[in-house]
Amino acid sequence: MTTSSTKRSRPFRSLVNRLLENGVLPTKRMIILLGCGAAVAAAGSLAGLGYALFWMYNALLLLASIADWYTMPRAKKIAAVRRLPEQTDIGQELTVSIELENHSGQPILFRLRDDLPISFDRPEAVEGILKQKYEMVSYTTRGNERGLFTLSYLYLRYQGKIRLWEKQAKIPCEQKIKVYPDLTAVRGYLQSLQDSLIVDGKKILLRTRSGTEFHAIREYVQDDDPRYINWSASARSRRLMTNQYRPEQGKVLTILLDCGRMMGVELEGKTKLDLTIESALTLAAVALKQGDQVALLAFSHEIKTYVPPGRGLAHLHTLVEAVYDLQSDFVESNPLQALEYLHRQQKRRSLIVLFSDMENYLLEDQLGAYLWRLRRSHLLLLLSLADPLLHEWSRTETKDSRLAYIKALAQRFWLDRKAFQQKMIGAGIQVLDIPADQLTLTVVNSYLDIKSREAL
Known part of the structure; x- marks a missing residue:
C-alpha cells in the first residue's frame, strides 16, 4: 500500500517552514567571528595551544549565541499591517506604508521585504531600528502591468541584542490592488474647464458650436457666427450676446476592443492593447461629457465582456472596471463574431469604433461584406495601430538582394x-491606420468631427 505524495512530503514542508519561513540565520557579525576563531586557532597552534584556544573561543561564542537567542524577541511579539491604496495607474509611483508593532519591550534591528508581484518594481529592503511600540515605515514601487494583484505576506528579519543571529518571520497580510490603465488624459479632460480639448499637451479641436439643440447664451467673442447673435439678450445686458448651440445629445457610441494575439505586440514599451484601452477610455470620457451614451464590447475568439450603453460620468467608472484587467489572448481574434453579437444586443443606431489590428481586417474574408451590410444601420470607424517596423523596412536602402526582398x-x-x-x-466606412503616439488624438478628433457634422 502506497502513501500519497502529500503525506510523504509533509516532513519536507515542515522543514521548509522551519528554515525559510521561521528559521534562524547567522548575521554578518557571526560569520566574521567564526572566521576570527579560525585565525585564533591557527595562531594558537604555532604556540602549541591550538586545541585549547579553539575550544575556549568556540565555547565563548556558543555562550554568546545562547544569550543572543534568549534575548531575541518571539515572533508573536511583532506584528505588521500594510496600508496601500485600492488602485493605482500603470507606471505611476506608489507609496506603500507598513505599520510595525513591537510588544517585546526592547529595541529591534529589522529588515523588511514585501510580497510584491513580479510585474512591480522591487525596491531595496526596508531597514531600521524599531524603538517604539508603534512605528511607520514606507517604500515606493510601481506597477508595470494592468490587472488585479494580490500581496499576501510580509517577510521580516530581526536580530537580538548581541546581533549574532537573526530570525525570519512570514507575516500573513493579504491585500489586493488594482492597476488601472494610464488615465492621465481622461483625468486631464474631465478636470479641464477650457473650451478646448487638450490631449498630450495638444489642443486638438474646439468643442463644436454647431448643432440644432440650444445650449446657452454667452458673451459674443471674436470669430463667433454673427447669425447667432441674440439681440434681445444683448439689449438687456448692454453687451453683445450670442446663442450657443450643440449637437443633439443622447447618441450612442459603441467601443469594440480586440484582445486577440496581435494586440499583445509591444509598441513603445506598452502593448497595443494597453494603448487602445487608454485611447478608448479617453474617447468614452469625451462622449459621456458630451451627453452621449457609451457601450463597450471586448472580444478575442470569444466575447470577453460587454457593457450596455450608459450615460453620465458614473458610467465611466463602470467602463474602467470592465477593461482594467483585460489581457490579450494567444489566439486569433474573431471580429465578425463580435459584430454579430453586438448586432443582436444593440438595435439602436450608433457610432461603432473598432480598435483592432490591420492584419485582422485583411485576414478575415467575410468581414468586409458584413461591414458593408452593417453600415446601413450604424456608422463605422475602424482603427489600427500602424506598424513602425513595416514603415521602416519599406523605406530602407536596398544594399543587397536580401534587403531588396525584405523591402x-x-x-x-x-x-x-x-x-x-x-x-x-x-463603401462609406472610415479606416484609420495611425501611429501609436497619435491614436488618442486622432480618435477623439474623429468623434468630435462626426458630432459637429451631425453625421450620427
Whole structure:
C-alpha cells in the first residue's frame, strides 16, 4: 500500500517552514567571528595551544549565541499591517506604508521585504531600528502591468541584542490592488474647464458650436457666427450676446476592443492593447461629457465582456472596471463574431469604433461584406495601430538582394493596407491606420468631427 505524495512530503514542508519561513540565520557579525576563531586557532597552534584556544573561543561564542537567542524577541511579539491604496495607474509611483508593532519591550534591528508581484518594481529592503511600540515605515514601487494583484505576506528579519543571529518571520497580510490603465488624459479632460480639448499637451479641436439643440447664451467673442447673435439678450445686458448651440445629445457610441494575439505586440514599451484601452477610455470620457451614451464590447475568439450603453460620468467608472484587467489572448481574434453579437444586443443606431489590428481586417474574408451590410444601420470607424517596423523596412536602402526582398515584401504589405482602406472608404466606412503616439488624438478628433457634422 502506497502513501500519497502529500503525506510523504509533509516532513519536507515542515522543514521548509522551519528554515525559510521561521528559521534562524547567522548575521554578518557571526560569520566574521567564526572566521576570527579560525585565525585564533591557527595562531594558537604555532604556540602549541591550538586545541585549547579553539575550544575556549568556540565555547565563548556558543555562550554568546545562547544569550543572543534568549534575548531575541518571539515572533508573536511583532506584528505588521500594510496600508496601500485600492488602485493605482500603470507606471505611476506608489507609496506603500507598513505599520510595525513591537510588544517585546526592547529595541529591534529589522529588515523588511514585501510580497510584491513580479510585474512591480522591487525596491531595496526596508531597514531600521524599531524603538517604539508603534512605528511607520514606507517604500515606493510601481506597477508595470494592468490587472488585479494580490500581496499576501510580509517577510521580516530581526536580530537580538548581541546581533549574532537573526530570525525570519512570514507575516500573513493579504491585500489586493488594482492597476488601472494610464488615465492621465481622461483625468486631464474631465478636470479641464477650457473650451478646448487638450490631449498630450495638444489642443486638438474646439468643442463644436454647431448643432440644432440650444445650449446657452454667452458673451459674443471674436470669430463667433454673427447669425447667432441674440439681440434681445444683448439689449438687456448692454453687451453683445450670442446663442450657443450643440449637437443633439443622447447618441450612442459603441467601443469594440480586440484582445486577440496581435494586440499583445509591444509598441513603445506598452502593448497595443494597453494603448487602445487608454485611447478608448479617453474617447468614452469625451462622449459621456458630451451627453452621449457609451457601450463597450471586448472580444478575442470569444466575447470577453460587454457593457450596455450608459450615460453620465458614473458610467465611466463602470467602463474602467470592465477593461482594467483585460489581457490579450494567444489566439486569433474573431471580429465578425463580435459584430454579430453586438448586432443582436444593440438595435439602436450608433457610432461603432473598432480598435483592432490591420492584419485582422485583411485576414478575415467575410468581414468586409458584413461591414458593408452593417453600415446601413450604424456608422463605422475602424482603427489600427500602424506598424513602425513595416514603415521602416519599406523605406530602407536596398544594399543587397536580401534587403531588396525584405523591402519589396514590406511595400507589398503596405499597399495591401492602403487598398483595404480605399475599399472601405468607398463603401462609406472610415479606416484609420495611425501611429501609436497619435491614436488618442486622432480618435477623439474623429468623434468630435462626426458630432459637429451631425453625421450620427
